Amino acid sequence: MRFSVFSLAFVSAFALLSGCSTSDKAIEPSPSIPESFWRFDGSTSFLQVPASGAPNLGAADFTVEAWFKTDTLGIRWDLFDWKDSMGAQGSLRNDLAIYYNGARILAYAAVEDYTKSEVGLTLTGTGIWHHVALARRGNFLDVLLDTTMTSTSYPGKVNPAGPFRIGSNRANSGTSESGASYPFKGVVSDVRIYSRALSLVEFKANQRMASVPPTGLLRRWKLSEATGTVAVEDVGGNNAVAKGVVIHTMNP
Helix, strand or coil: CCCCHHHHHHHHHHHHHHCCCCCCCCCCCCCCCCCEEEEEECCCCEEEECHHHCCCCCCCCEEEEEEEEECCCCCCEEEEEEECCCHHHCCCCCEEEEEEECCEEEEEEECCCCCEEEEEEECCCCCCCEEEEEEEECCEEEEEECCEEEEEECCCCCCCCCCEEECCEECCCCCCCCCEECCCEEEEEEEEEECCCCCHHHHHHHHCCCCCCCCCEEEEECCCCCCCCEECECCCCCCEEEECCEEEEECC
16 A cells, blocks of 8 residues: 555654554655665674764754665674763663664664663565664654654653764773674665654655755765775764774775
8 A cells, every 4th residue: 555745744743642653654665775885894893983073962853874784684783873981871871773683673762861762673684775764753763664664752862972883882881992792794875863853755765865865964974985994974074983894885
């Protein structure tokens, strides 16, 4: 069954107002294939953005999105992780993540009093391009995977103060320079952070790899470099640095 944009917006609004999950909403079409990406080895490689380059989300809405293709299923890996600098604060304080575990891709958020929320969608098949996003929309936490989105209640103000990673978690007890934890094996392209929750229409446009992102773009790592260990950030120069071995690919 096909749904109009109006119908999708109505269903989403009704679910948010009633406190229900907005599950299994069709968002067409499927993702396009990125023109460039970086490959991570599932062992030591990841990208790290220093705390000084992380945006201040405060209590506002936001979106984090990326394109990825995994080589492995069945074991946990983290695509995006951003938590406070001090590991002694524990694993649940001010933590945002997009990760895979138990056959699902999950959006995770936790705040300083150890309140957390998690919502996920089934991920199947290796070697396939996927578009994924985590978003705060008012009192809800959304996860988007390709043509499906679902939501749960949001735990409150989540505003990590530390560096964040693409392609790895950061060990809870480790410093910002700790090694890879739950490393991702596969390829990643065009990681973006927005200062608002994108609409369903904007998600649909982004899946087609629109050349001009929607308004509110705070950070963007296109991962279009042909060589080197620095991933340039296009909005404010908040570059990411590669750890371990990464492989650059253009025009796959």
